[in-house]
Amino acid sequence: MMEQDLRNMLEKTLEKLEVKDQAIEIEVPNDRSHGDFSTNIAMKLARVLRKAPLRIAEDIVALLPKNKAFKDIAIAPPGFINFYIDKAIYYSVISEINTQREMYGTSTIGSGEHYNIEFVSANPTGSLHIGHARGAAAGDSLARILKKAGYKVTKEFYVNDGGNQIHNLTLSINARYQALFNQSVDMPEDGYYGKEIIALAESIKASHGDRFVKEDGYRFFRQYGVDYLLARLKSDLLAFGVTFDIWFSEAKLYENNTVEATINTLKEKGFTYEKDGAVWLKTSDFNDEKDRVIIKSDGTYTYLTPDIAYHQEKLSRGYTKLIDILGGDHHGYVPRLQAATEMLTGKRGVLEVDLLQMVKVVRDGEELKMSKRSGKAITLVDLITEVGKDPIRYFFAMRSLNTHMELDLDLALKETNENPVFYAQYAHARIASVMRQASEKGIHVNTLIDHFDTFDSEKIDTLLTVLVDYKNVIEEAAQKRIPHKITQYIHRLAQALHSFYAEEKVLSDNERATKERLALLYAVKIVLKDALSLVGVDAKESM
RNA sequence: GUUUCGGUAGCUCAGUUGGAUAGAGCAACGGCCUUCUAAGCCGUCGGUCGGGGGUUCGAAUCCCUCCCGGAACGCCA
Numbered sequence: 001m002m003e004q005d006l007r008n009m010l011e012k013t014l015e016k017l018e019v020k021d022q023a024i025e026i027e028v029p030n031d032r033s034h035g036d037f038s039t040n041i042a043m044k045l046a047r048v049l050r051k052a053p054l055r056i057a058e059d060i061v062a063l064l065p066k067n068k069a070f071k072d073i074a075i076a077p078p079g080f081i082n083f084y085i086d087k088a089i090y091y092s093v094i095s096e097i098n099t100q101r102e103m104y105g106t107s108t109i110g111s112g113e114h115y116n117i118e119f120v121s122a123n124p125t126g127s128l129h130i131g132h133a134r135g136a137a138a139g140d141s142l143a144r145i146l147k148k149a150g151y152k153v154t155k156e157f158y159v160n161d162g163g164n165q166i167h168n169l170t171l172s173i174n175a176r177y178q179a180l181f182n183q184s185v186d187m188p189e190d191g192y193y194g195k196e197i198i199a200l201a202e203s204i205k206a207s208h209g210d211r212f213v214k215e216d217g218y219r220f221f222r223q224y225g226v227d228y229l230l231a232r233l234k235s236d237l238l239a240f241g242v243t244f245d246i247w248f249s250e251a252k253l254y255e256n257n258t259v260e261a262t263i264n265t266l267k268e269k270g271f272t273y274e275k276d277g278a279v280w281l282k283t284s285d286f287n288d289e290k291d292r293v294i295i296k297s298d299g300t301y302t303y304l305t306p307d308i309a310y311h312q313e314k315l316s317r318g319y320t321k322l323i324d325i326l327g328g329d330h331h332g333y334v335p336r337l338q339a340a341t342e343m344l345t346g347k348r349g350v351l352e353v354d355l356l357q358m359v360k361v362v363r364d365g366e367e368l369k370m371s372k373r374s375g376k377a378i379t380l381v382d383l384i385t386e387v388g389k390d391p392i393r394y395f396f397a398m399r400s401l402n403t404h405m406e407l408d409l410d411l412a413l414k415e416t417n418e419n420p421v422f423y424a425q426y427a428h429a430r431i432a433s434v435m436r437q438a439s440e441k442g443i444h445v446n447t448l449i450d451h452f453d454t455f456d457s458e459k460i461d462t463l464l465t466v467l468v469d470y471k472n473v474i475e476e477a478a479q480k481r482i483p484h485k486i487t488q489y490i491h492r493l494a495q496a497l498h499s500f501y502a503e504e505k506v507l508s509d510n511e512r513a514t515k516e517r518l519a520l521l522y523a524v525k526i527v528l529k530d531a532l533s534l535v536g537v538d539a540k541e542s543m
Numbered sequence: 544g545u546u547u548c549g550g551u552a553g554c555u556c557a558g559u560u561g562g563a564u565a566g567a568g569c570a571a572c573g574g575c576c577u578u579c580u581a582a583g584c585c586g587u588c589g590g591u592c593g594g595g596g597g598u599u600c601g602a603a604u605c606c607c608u609c610c611c612g613g614a615a616c617g618c619c620a
Contacts, residue, residue: 031563040562046600053600078600080563123620165620190619278618289546289616296618303620331547332615357548358613398568399556404549404613411555411569420568422582434579488557491567502575502584543582 002085005067006037013063019045028469035074035082036465043079053079090464091452097467097523098447102530105470110151110478116314117143119325120237121158124229125169126194128236128380129370130359130407131327136380137396137536138356139325140242141483144534149478154319155244158310161226162250163303168192169229170222174212176201177221181213194377200228236380240389241536253309259301262309262344263294271343286339304333308340315345322350323481325401328357354481357404364410378409387412390537394421397483397535420491424532425540427494431525432541434506438518441507445518454513455520459500463524466493470527474534483535490531497524 119139277297
């Protein structure tokens, strides 16, 4: 709000100087001694007006309309204009937060938008591993942030239950099952060797005995295996704080003839041709490096085909944008998928793909290589049981999606301050503790105080500026889709709190001072908890 | 070879629609608990922003070139 006032003031001033079409940049300086807001407009105009930036800055300041909220306006070389806000203006944020509670910081920048975010989408052929964990954390955090920013969001998981991998899963289950009765059946090529498949086989043995030693169990194994593993995926994700609005089955695409219909649409629009007995899609006309086969010469589909149909199905539901969160190893797959959605919609940019780079796992200073064949991999469940949900959620949220990241298990396993999540949770617990003691002393916390006579420290000013900044942070994190903006904010707020806490006692003999500070802490607690919830981390009442 | 992500402090990472002395955590070092939780606070140390050119009043950020590492380049999924 202050920023908007400032923008209007500057626009009027530029009109007086007869400057047109000049975008005004207003930023919050990193160094607060440079003011609460700052603009580089004078430097931008140097070339246009052919005048020294400092002189232009002087002219602007002289012509600025008066506004008592800006206590001080200063010019700094090489030409910045810095604005200092009367701190008393900031005090109103306290009752604002305490009134709006978890609605504080909510934005409307996303209104009218309905995003569909597809993430994880792991095949139901085994346990979720560390890469899926990163995807789950990223997708879920993004969804929460977008909602906070006013977007409508649907979270979706695509279940690949129609392809060849399920066939291999079924054969793998059979091999494991037969082995329990000393029958030697070879694992299929590209079989699944995870220990969860052995557990699955044992569970079949427990319920059905040796029935499938004599009788063919293919159909049963297939259905049982998918159901069993899908149920595990759901419960593992739930333990990680991640839920989905829609679990979409690939098999449904065939039942509803969506695949066939989509192929026909593409054919009718003239985007296909036949060559070497196969049907190709002209994706190279839409930024792909070459055309792609959608129907192989043996008549079956490639992986791409049902996936295009799946995106067509999502598009038909009326979202304003589709977001896929994929592993970075799929980057080559992105152009063909975007080409297909452009063919179907006639529009570019309907599908956006956020790529996650690999997670390198380190233990004892050495990289842990994942082996698919032996089923040796760090699973999500392992991480949750060994380290806990919160540190892992926080750790993943801290990194930008696009960066290669390293997960040091020795470090993650430590329950020390090396895990940054404790720092934030501790801040929240400290406030909770003060609140408890206040109530024991019979102090009533009036959260709606709007007069603050006893605030006289820089620590409080810092705390207030961070609280005021919350909405801006939400909006930037949502628009740029960068969850780590939120963890940075959490750290900033926790730091301001700890620093304040160390400097002065909240519960003092001065009744007025005590009440004012309790109202402030109450507001900090609300925002801290809300920000943590955006990255799927619980706030603790005590530690 | 092509595409793509990355190379910023000892380590892990922010910062890249050009802007003020390049930031944070951890590690290291020095202080602070008879007072609301020391999982904390206060301070110090620490960087040729991979190398080299160029554009600009101003470059970690934009352009060119080279070097190093991850990943992908199927009528697999």
